[in-house]
Amino acid sequence: MTQYVGQAMPRYGGIGQVTGTTKYVDDIVLPGMLYAKCLRSPVHKGIVRKLDLSAAEAVPGVVGTLTAADIPGQNLYGFSGDQPVLNNEHLRYKGEPIAAVVAVDEDTCMEALEKVKLEIEEQEPVFDMLEAIKPGAPIVRPGTTHNLLEFFPGVTTRILKLGDVEQGFAEADYVFEDRFVHNVQDHAPIEPHVSVAYWDAADQLVIHTVSQMPYFHLRYLQPIFNLPLSRIRYVGGVIGGAFGAKNDIHADHIAGLAALKFRKPVKYRWTKREDLSYSTKRGAWVFEYKTGIKKDGRITARHIKQWHDTGAYGALSVYAVEKCGMFAAGAYHIPNILVESQIIFTNKPIASSMRGFGVINGQTCVEVHMNKIAEAIGMDPWELRFINAWRDGDQGVTRYTVQGAGGLEAMKKLAELTGVQLPDHLMAMSSRRR
Amino acid sequence: MKQQVLTFILNGEEVAVLVTPTETLLDVLRERLQITGPKRGCDDGECGACTVLLDGEPVRSCLTLALTVEGRTVTTVEGLMVKGELDRLQKAFYERGAFQCGFCTPGMLMVAKSLLAKNPNPSRDEIRSYMAGNLCRCGSYEEIIEAIQAVAAGEY
Incomplete structure (x- = not known):
């Protein structure tokens, strides 16, 4: 097997991609295939008072509609299990799916959607997560009294702790504080969300998916369809870019429900405009960093607070925030670390996974913070990093022991590649010993 | 909407297909002819994934109304191979x-x-x-x- 190491190998399946024969999900066209489109919430927050689909159903070419009442199983899904498939009650973000129209083509779907009689009692939304945690802020989730996600029942702040930060700050010669704000990002894969579903001759619901994590998604889809797993055939593997966007189901549930109800092949695809406006995002983030440091450059304590805006539903934000917290102090030996994390609901599109899965949000903050500290104490930023870099045997905030540390060696290589001459005492350092 | 016959040369062969005046070349290639090499990305002229050659010039097929290619020559990625050989x-x-x-x-x-x-x-x-x-x-x-x-x- 080692003969392949260091060799450029022809890409698996690559001939299909350069000849245009690879079948992406939107390339699948089946005889008699119908198309679906969702009626989306026109408001950021509100209560559906009237939903009359009869005029839409009367449009020539419309085969029928889907509402929450058509769901054989549960009308909830997602990593946090809190997202309605079709929501005809309390709308939480602009673009939230309310119902779907199924027709012979998408133009007919769009024409029918314009005929839906929808009455909504609009409510005051909240968009800024730090406003959303103030007393008296509009409540995003009906039936609750606050906008904080509970990591465990009653626990709204996730605490990761190593040593005693108060003692660490007392030992420090200087203490530095920084605040960082990260805005929302979209993954923007070139391929929009799409799904094709049909009922096959073996009495199975077949779904062609762009899912990045099919086994998680099968687990979300099964309770919606209320079918045994043996009767759902979930076909994936060809994705036109995802970057975390396709860790959440955007189309499979709707296409699957339509195929179940109408027993015909159904394609449901999002436009790029829908994708950019209403799909899952990397959520907004606010960080506060506080670091205690000795005159010789050794870090004695680091206290991090992070606030993450998950938008209207939880999705994979817990995963992203815990992962971020685990590494937010950086790849440095710090005996006293405290990370406090909160996840906040707002009336924005759902925040979930995006490449780096939350870790890079903390990493960008910590490295800017380190540069500012180095400048403030008059130390070369390379030296500050070399002094504190992880060595084998150091501990991270969740008590993991660092093994095979390579930060120092990576920095030496970086210096070499960028033509930076590092002093001998730094070049003599090794990740194998402190 | 009333359909019209569109005739053009696609990857070296003449094709005739019924289209409506609002359909784009990308719609006709992908949905009517199942030529799915050109991709529907943004569908708005931004991403370039739908690019085909029209009389040898690259065009966004998502911004090209199908009826404007009457009698012209369209080449997609499917037409790049010659006699089974990759370009x-x-x-x-x-x-x-x-x-x-x-x-x-x-x-x-x-x-x-x-x-x-x-x-x-x-x-x-x-x-x-x-x-x-x-x-x-x-x-x-x-x-x-x-x-x-x-x-x-x-x-x-």
Whole structure:
């Protein structure tokens, strides 16, 4: 097997991609295939008072509609299990799916959607997560009294702790504080969300998916369809870019429900405009960093607070925030670390996974913070990093022991590649010993 | 809407197809003729994944009304192979891994084909400038440039 190491190998399946024969999900066209489109919430927050689909159903070419009442199983899904498939009650973000129209083509779907009689009692939304945690802020989730996600029942702040930060700050010669704000990002894969579903001759619901994590998604889809797993055939593997966007189901549930109800092949695809406006995002983030440091450059304590805006539903934000917290102090030996994390609901599109899965949000903050500290104490930023870099045997905030540390060696290589001459005492350092 | 017959040359063969006046060339290729090499990305002229050659010139098929290609010649990625042989650009993209997800590749290849037809020996800057309208979200730009340079240098 080692003969392949260091060799450029022809890409698996690559001939299909350069000849245009690879079948992406939107390339699948089946005889008699119908198309679906969702009626989306026109408001950021509100209560559906009237939903009359009869005029839409009367449009020539419309085969029928889907509402929450058509769901054989549960009308909830997602990593946090809190997202309605079709929501005809309390709308939480602009673009939230309310119902779907199924027709012979998408133009007919769009024409029918314009005929839906929808009455909504609009409510005051909240968009800024730090406003959303103030007393008296509009409540995003009906039936609750606050906008904080509970990591465990009653626990709204996730605490990761190593040593005693108060003692660490007392030992420090200087203490530095920084605040960082990260805005929302979209993954923007070139391929929009799409799904094709049909009922096959073996009495199975077949779904062609762009899912990045099919086994998680099968687990979300099964309770919606209320079918045994043996009767759902979930076909994936060809994705036109995802970057975390396709860790959440955007189309499979709707296409699957339509195929179940109408027993015909159904394609449901999002436009790029829908994708950019209403799909899952990397959520907004606010960080506060506080670091205690000795005159010789050794870090004695680091206290991090992070606030993450998950938008209207939880999705994979817990995963992203815990992962971020685990590494937010950086790849440095710090005996006293405290990370406090909160996840906040707002009336924005759902925040979930995006490449780096939350870790890079903390990493960008910590490295800017380190540069500012180095400048403030008059130390070369390379030296500050070399002094504190992880060595084998150091501990991270969740008590993991660092093994095979390579930060120092990576920095030496970086210096070499960028033509930076590092002093001998730094070049003599090794990740194998402190 | 009333349908009309559209006749054009697609990858060397004459085709006739019923279309409505509002359909784009991309709609007709993908939905009516099942020529799915050109991809529907943004469907708005931004990403370049739908690029085809119209009388040898690269166009966004999502912005080209189908009826405007009456009697003209359209080449898609499916038409790049000649007698079962990969085009040099296809070989270079494949062997050099000039893509990850591959969704932008059909568009990239068509623009590169047009570039080399006009300028057989483009500089790096000329390649970058000519390909600027085609997005690769995976970030394979370096490999794409190198593949085009390798073809220009006669390596394929």
